[in-house]
Amino acid sequence: MTTDERTDRTATTNGSWKVIRETVILLVVAIGLAVVVKTFFVQAFYIPSGSMEPGLVVNDRIMVEKPSYWNGGPQRGDVVVFADPGDWLDDDEDAGPTGLVGRGLAKIGLYPSGGHLVKRVIGVAGDKIVCCDKDGRITVNGTPLAEDSFIDPQDDCDGPMAGCAGWSATVPAGRLFVMGDNRDQSADSSFHLCTDDDGPSCDKDDAFVSTDLVVGKVVALVWPLGRAHVLHRPDGFDDVADPAKKD
Known part of the structure; x- marks a missing residue:
């Protein structure tokens, strides 16, 4: 050579x-x-159940942004992703990606991960939520919510999973009261409320989501492309009065 x-x-x-x-x-x-x-900044997730229909359906891919909550917590009407507060998810909904590539991509936020829920914020700290008024509407601090534009149509009232009357909740500090838009199929805050039949063993905190568990706000449906759109907070939540201050 x-x-x-x-x-x-x-x-x-x-x-x-x-x-x-x-x-x-x-x-x-x-x-x-x-x-x-x-x-x-942002992270990808998927919809694990039908609890947010009709706007979001099973296996929809959504984009969640985090900067909105850097200087404040979620607002009423926001759709948020949060970690399971404890036994809110069944095994199928809790499962993340099973493949090696999927698990690896989920770690860096390029693939939807499991173990999280997607719900709409109905009440923030201090708010009193009541179901329901004479027209079947949920009220927050005495203000009835106009939800017809985004929830799945209901027969009797806007909170049937927990019944149509006789329940109320006041949100503790640092917590949220959340509900799915598909009220018939959403085991949400209203579902986890303690009732007289539950007895003293029921933990009253189980119905609320700690703000520390919130990952961020859902800002867009990104897949399938034919239904992709930006999510906006419904205007009806702007009319809700602030919670009454205690003396």
Whole structure:
């Protein structure tokens, strides 16, 4: 082998290692950026059940953003993703991706992960939620909610999973009262309320979601593409009065 041939082979080898090295560096940087984006900005999730129909259906892919809650908590009417407060999910809904690639992508926020729920915020700290007024509407601080534009049509009232009358809840500090838009199929805050039949063993905190468990606000349905759209907070929640201050 001549000197020129040895020089050419060395140059080729060095060039190959340079490409590999640069590719690895780019991959590490890309993964690092993805982790940062997932941790602080946006994250992908999927809809695990029919509790948010008709707007969101099973296996819809949604995008959740986090900066909105950096300087304040969720507002009434927001659709939020939150970690399971404890036994709210069944095994099927709690399952995340099963494949190795899916689990890896879920870790960096590029694939929907399990173990979370999607509900609409009905009440924030201090709010009193009552079901229902004479027209079958849920009230918050005495203000009836106009929900016909986004909940699944109901026969008798807007809260049938927990019944149409006789229940109310006042939201503790640092907690949220959440409900699904498909009231007949949503084991939400109203479902987990303690009743007289539950006895003293029922934990009254089980009906509420800690704000610390909230991942972020759902801002868009991104898949399937034919139904993709940006989510907006319903205007009806703007009319809700602030909770009455205690003396």
